[in-house]
Amino acid sequence: MGSKERIQRLKEETRVNILDAALQIVKEEGWQALSMRKIADKIEYTAPIIYEYFLNKEAILFELSRQGYVELGKAIKAAKNKFTKTDEQLEAMWIAYWNFAFKHKEFYQLMFGVDMMCCEQKKSMPEVDYLDKLFFETIKDLMSAEQPEEGVVCRKYYTFWSIIHGLISINMVNKGRDEEMNQHILKDALKGIIKYINE
Amino acid sequence: MGSKERIQRLKEETRVNILDAALQIVKEEGWQALSMRKIADKIEYTAPIIYEYFLNKEAILFELSRQGYVELGKAIKAAKNKFTKTDEQLEAMWIAYWNFAFKHKEFYQLMFGVDMMCCEQKKSMPEVDYLDKLFFETIKDLMSAEQPEEGVVCRKYYTFWSIIHGLISINMVNKGRDEEMNQHILKDALKGIIKYINE
DNA sequence: TAGATTTGCTTAACGGTGTTAGATTATTTA
DNA sequence: TAAATAATCTAACACCGTTAAGCAAATCTA
Structure with missing residues (x-):
C-alpha cells in the first residue's frame, strides 16, 4: 500500500508548485502583484487550497x-x-x-x-x-x-x-x-x- | 468678495490635513496600514474627497x-x-x-x-x-x-x-x-x- | 457490498483595499 | 426666490487575505 507515499509525494509537489508559481508571478509582475488568488490560478486550484500548505501569505x-x-x-x-x-x-x-x-x-x-x-x-x-x-x-x-x-x-x-x-x-x-x-x-x-x- | 480666497485657503488647508493625517497614520502604524479610508476618517471626510486633492494614493x-x-x-x-x-x-x-x-x-x-x-x-x-x-x-x-x-x-x-x-x-x-x-x-x-x- | 467517514476541493462570505459614478445636499449667483 | 454650481456622500466595482460551510468523490468499516 504505497499509495500513502504517492499521495504524500503529490502533496509535496503541490507545495513546490505554489512556491514556483509565486516566484514566477513576482518575476513577471513584481512583489506588488503577488496574490493568493493569482497563485491559485497558476496552479489550477482555488485560493483556499493554499492554506492547506501554508499558514498564510507571509509563510x-x-x-x-x-x-x-x-x-x-x-x-x-x-x-x-x-x-x-x-x-x-x-x-x-x-x-x-x-x-x-x-x-x-x-x-x-x-x-x-x-x-x-x-x-x-x-x-x-x-x-x-x-x-x-x-x-x-x-x-x-x-x-x-x-x-x-x-x-x-x-x-x-x-x-x-x-x-x-x-x-x-x-x-x-x-x-x-x-x-x-x-x-x-x-x-x-x-x-x-x-x-x-x-x- | 474675498470669499474666493478664503475658500482657496480652506482647500489648501485640507490638502495639508490630508498629508498630515497620512503621516500620522504611518508614524503610528507603519506604511502597511496607510489607507485612503483611514486618512479620510482622520480628516473627518469620506474617502472620495481625497481624490479632489490628489490624483491617487501614489500621488x-x-x-x-x-x-x-x-x-x-x-x-x-x-x-x-x-x-x-x-x-x-x-x-x-x-x-x-x-x-x-x-x-x-x-x-x-x-x-x-x-x-x-x-x-x-x-x-x-x-x-x-x-x-x-x-x-x-x-x-x-x-x-x-x-x-x-x-x-x-x-x-x-x-x-x-x-x-x-x-x-x-x-x-x-x-x-x-x-x-x-x-x-x-x-x-x-x-x-x-x-x-x-x-x- | 452498504453505510459511515474521511479527504480534496469549491463556493460563498467577511471585512478590508483603491477607485469611480451617481445622487444628494449646501452654497452661490442671477 | 429660482437656477446653477460646488461640496460632499452613498453605493458600487474589482480586487485583496482569510475563514467557514458544503459538496462530491474516495476510502475505510461493518
Missing part, C-alpha cells in the same frame, strides 16, 4: 526568503572555494553577493528590502546565520596576524556589508544606472576595505 | 517623499554651514543624513526603501537633484587640489552614499542593533573615505 514569503538564503549561501561558498588566498576569497565572496543581488533581484528585495512587508521573524533563521558565519570567519582569517577581537571583526563585517548592500539597493531604486561605474565602485571599495583591514 | 506618497527631500536638503545644508573646512563639512553632511534617517524613519523608508511600492516617477524630482548637487559640490571642493574629472567625483559620491545608506538600511531591517557600534562604524567609514579622497 510563503518566509519560505521563499529561506530558499534565497540557501542559494546565496551556496553561491558565496562556491566563490570562496575558488581561491586559496584569504583576501582573494573575501573579494570573490562579495562579488558573488553582488551578482546574486542582480541575478535574483526578486529574492534580494525580499531578503534585504528596507521594510518590505515580509517576515518579522527574520531573527533566528539558521540559513542567515550560516551566511554571517561564512563572512565572519573569512574576515577573521584575513586579520589573523593581529589576533583580532570579536567586536573588531564584527565591525569590519558590517562595514563591508553596508557598502555592498548600499551600492546594490541604491542601484535598484534608481534603476538603470551606469553598469560600468558600478563595477568600478564595487571593485574600488572592496580593494580599499580589504587593504584597510590588512593595514 | 500622496510622492508628495510626502518630496517633502522628505526638502527637509533632508535643509538639514544637510545647515550641517554644511556649521563648518568652514571642507572635510569637516562633508563629515557633518553625512552625519546629518544619518540622523535624518533615524529621526524620520518613515520618510527615509519612503524615499530610499528598496522597491517600496511608491512612486515610479522618482526620476526628475528637482528636490533630489538639489541634494545630489550639494554633496557633489562639496566632494569636488575637497578634491580640488587634483582637478578631478566628473566621473571620479561621481564615483566618490556613490561610494559615500552606498556605505551610509547601506549602514542605515541594514539597521532598519535588523532593527535594534548596537547603537554604539553603529556610530563607530559610521565615523570610521567616513574618516576612512574622506582620507581616501584626500590621499
Whole structure:
C-alpha cells in the first residue's frame, strides 16, 4: 500500500508548485502583484487550497526568503572555494553577493528590502546565520596576524556589508544606472576595505 | 468678495490635513496600514474627497517623499554651514543624513526603501537633484587640489552614499542593533573615505 | 457490498483595499 | 426666490487575505 507515499509525494509537489508559481508571478509582475488568488490560478486550484500548505501569505514569503538564503549561501561558498588566498576569497565572496543581488533581484528585495512587508521573524533563521558565519570567519582569517577581537571583526563585517548592500539597493531604486561605474565602485571599495583591514 | 480666497485657503488647508493625517497614520502604524479610508476618517471626510486633492494614493506618497527631500536638503545644508573646512563639512553632511534617517524613519523608508511600492516617477524630482548637487559640490571642493574629472567625483559620491545608506538600511531591517557600534562604524567609514579622497 | 467517514476541493462570505459614478445636499449667483 | 454650481456622500466595482460551510468523490468499516 504505497499509495500513502504517492499521495504524500503529490502533496509535496503541490507545495513546490505554489512556491514556483509565486516566484514566477513576482518575476513577471513584481512583489506588488503577488496574490493568493493569482497563485491559485497558476496552479489550477482555488485560493483556499493554499492554506492547506501554508499558514498564510507571509509563510510563503518566509519560505521563499529561506530558499534565497540557501542559494546565496551556496553561491558565496562556491566563490570562496575558488581561491586559496584569504583576501582573494573575501573579494570573490562579495562579488558573488553582488551578482546574486542582480541575478535574483526578486529574492534580494525580499531578503534585504528596507521594510518590505515580509517576515518579522527574520531573527533566528539558521540559513542567515550560516551566511554571517561564512563572512565572519573569512574576515577573521584575513586579520589573523593581529589576533583580532570579536567586536573588531564584527565591525569590519558590517562595514563591508553596508557598502555592498548600499551600492546594490541604491542601484535598484534608481534603476538603470551606469553598469560600468558600478563595477568600478564595487571593485574600488572592496580593494580599499580589504587593504584597510590588512593595514 | 474675498470669499474666493478664503475658500482657496480652506482647500489648501485640507490638502495639508490630508498629508498630515497620512503621516500620522504611518508614524503610528507603519506604511502597511496607510489607507485612503483611514486618512479620510482622520480628516473627518469620506474617502472620495481625497481624490479632489490628489490624483491617487501614489500621488500622496510622492508628495510626502518630496517633502522628505526638502527637509533632508535643509538639514544637510545647515550641517554644511556649521563648518568652514571642507572635510569637516562633508563629515557633518553625512552625519546629518544619518540622523535624518533615524529621526524620520518613515520618510527615509519612503524615499530610499528598496522597491517600496511608491512612486515610479522618482526620476526628475528637482528636490533630489538639489541634494545630489550639494554633496557633489562639496566632494569636488575637497578634491580640488587634483582637478578631478566628473566621473571620479561621481564615483566618490556613490561610494559615500552606498556605505551610509547601506549602514542605515541594514539597521532598519535588523532593527535594534548596537547603537554604539553603529556610530563607530559610521565615523570610521567616513574618516576612512574622506582620507581616501584626500590621499 | 452498504453505510459511515474521511479527504480534496469549491463556493460563498467577511471585512478590508483603491477607485469611480451617481445622487444628494449646501452654497452661490442671477 | 429660482437656477446653477460646488461640496460632499452613498453605493458600487474589482480586487485583496482569510475563514467557514458544503459538496462530491474516495476510502475505510461493518
